[in-house]
Amino acid sequence: MSRLLIVYHSKNGHTAALTEAVVAGSRHPEIDVEVRIRLAREAVADDVLWCDAIVLGTPENFGYMSGGLKDFFDRTYYPLEGRVEGLPYAVFISAGNDGEGALTSIRRIVRGYPFREVHDPVICRGEPDPNMLEACEALGTFMAAGVEARLF
Numbered sequence: 001m002s003r004l005l006i007v008y009h010s011k012n013g014h015t016a017a018l019t020e021a022v023v024a025g026s027r028h029p030e031i032d033v034e035v036r037i038r039l040a041r042e043a044v045a046d047d048v049l050w051c052d053a054i055v056l057g058t059p060e061n062f063g064y065m066s067g068g069l070k071d072f073f074d075r076t077y078y079p080l081e082g083r084v085e086g087l088p089y090a091v092f093i094s095a096g097n098d099g100e101g102a103l104t105s106i107r108r109i110v111r112g113y114p115f116r117e118v119h120d121p122v123i124c125r126g127e128p129d130p131n132m133l134e135a136c137e138a139l140g141t142f143m144a145a146g147v148e149a150r151l152f
């Protein structure tokens with residue numbers, strides 16, 4: 001069965017709420033994909049080796065990704081070097097009013113693995129609202145359908 005990994009960090013719950021929507025979307029009744037959800041601080045290189053695609057979720061903190069997600073990259077970069085080339089990925093971000101800094105920082109780092117972006121980033125500003133949750137759900141469905149159909 002195809003495998004989707006979702007790695008996220010959330011301090012105050014907004015990104016966690018978006019993650020729930022991504023997970024809900026990925027568990028679409030017509031899609032048969034194994035979904036693994038990991039807090040960024042608990043995610044390890046083997047989780048990445050396990051998956052066919054990865055979704056990364058983070059708040060924007062100080063114009064950057066969260067420390068938790070950065071720590072995930074710091075811990076997995078060398079163990080994964082040369083082993084995950086072209087892994088399909090997508091990003092969702094919870095921000096107060098921006099989100100571009102988090103996106104830029106993630107894109108710069110994943111270029112080193114290198115992962116391959118297969119969906120436009122979903123940037124949610126402010127409290128998660130129904131439209132944002134819907135966008136995250138759609139992202140989860142897209143990623144799950146993509147790995148199941150081996151589209152990426």
Ligand SMILES: Cc1cc2nc3c(=O)[nH]c(=O)nc-3n(C[C@H](O)[C@H](O)[C@H](O)COP(=O)(O)O)c2cc1C
Nearest residue numbers: 010011012013014015059061062063095096097098
């Ligand atoms: C320490 C800190 C730094 C932040 N820096 C930014 C920032 O640079 N840009 C921005 O748009 N929002 C910023 N925010 C707002 C958060 O990104 C926003 O509240 C987000 O929804 C938090 O997600 P979480 O509830 O999953 O932790 C910051 C919040 C905190 C606590």
